[in-house]
Amino acid sequence: MKVLDYRRLGWGAMGLCLCISSVLAGEVDQALIDRGRYVAAVSGCNDCHTPGYAQNDGQTPEAQWLTGDRLGWYGPWGTTYPSNLRLLAAQLDESQWIAMARNLKSLPPMPWFNLNRMSAEDSRALYHYLRFLGPAGEPAPAYQPPGVEPQSPHVTFPAGP
């Protein structure tokens, strides 16, 4: 019966290891998600990519964060709409997201030059936060070329300095 005892001991120890490692993994994920939530809030992504956020003092419920916006930004570049970042993250893996964020160039008023400077750690946290939120909402309306003033609500930029 000694053999059986050893086996039991082995399984018990293995179970304990698995339990500890899953607790640690859980903690790491939670920390990453919390950091991503923080990055989204303080780096301004919600201001444009979350409906109503800039107009309601940041009170949009988290369930709608980063689902994009139908408010157009009309200027000499045409009309752009803040993309649905939750749908975008759902299509990319972590390394694709980080590379996209580092190399993105887009039209105003997206501050792509700021996003390009985001650290890989913050970018990774933002990605995992977006994946944690999960895909939701609709794709943003399509870009419209210059000279066509949108009929739907939009912000108008001056022609330039």
Ligand code: HEC
């Ligand atoms: C001032 C408004 C504004 C802010 C702030 C802003 N964005 Fe954007 N973003 C936009 C607009 C508008 C577009 C669409 C640009 C275009 O069509 O070329 C866009 C596009 C993007 C895209 C490209 C999406 C695609 O489908 O290709 C990414 C990624 C993105 N933003 C991420 C972010 C992140 C991350 C933050 C915060 C660090 C952020 N944006 C902050 C307005 C903003």
